[in-house]
Amino acid sequence: MSILVISDLHLSPEEPYGLAAFTMLRQKWAHACSDLYILGDFFEAWVGDDDNTAFVDATVAELQAWKKQGVNLYFMAGNRDFLLGKRFAERVGWTQLQDPQVVDFYGLSVLLSHGDLFCTDDKGYQRWRRYTHSRWLQRLFLALPLCLRRRIAQKARQKSKNYVHLVDPVKMDIVSDTALAWMKQSHTPVLIHGHTHKPGYHIYYQDKQPFTRITLSDWHDAAHVLVWGRTGHYLGSITP
């Protein structure tokens, strides 16, 4: 049995390929895996658990199919879907994780995070993150009528698209020192995260100790996964 870790599917009704790829991953891997960790930006946008659409229902059915195949589901929010709440969690039966969170992968302590927490060179973004993570503001937003929330989210996405073009991409990346500090503080030699859409391994040595940061891929062109087994792991894409 293996553990699967994924992130940044950015599921949306405009791009149904993502959900189809998620189904394909289940058909190929669910029988061989015990746990599925989703590290944020599962949805492209989320404005509240009351926003029920046919697409949401189809995604819920897909997550329930994973559960039915005996896979434990864990979800950590990203910067797109941090409003996914308890009601949705109850529908799909996943366990919600804090960001960051230390987990045990076959006796190894691993730090999981969406990843935006480590983009500390981007002060403007960190301000926005603090703002959107404040409980009272979230409650205030969720109290607005659904149509208004949808409109605000649409505007925010547009703003984010423009922002990405304005800011130096280096500034938006993970700051190695920040990630390393979190790993040391959490006593975890491994960090797994998404968010940057730049899959790969980063290995640091400090005080003669190796620290590994594994970045997951987004699902823009294919289903991407980290398969973590007892004897090794694989980071890459799954083809139909």
Ligand SMILES: [Mn+2]
């Ligand atoms: Mn993200």
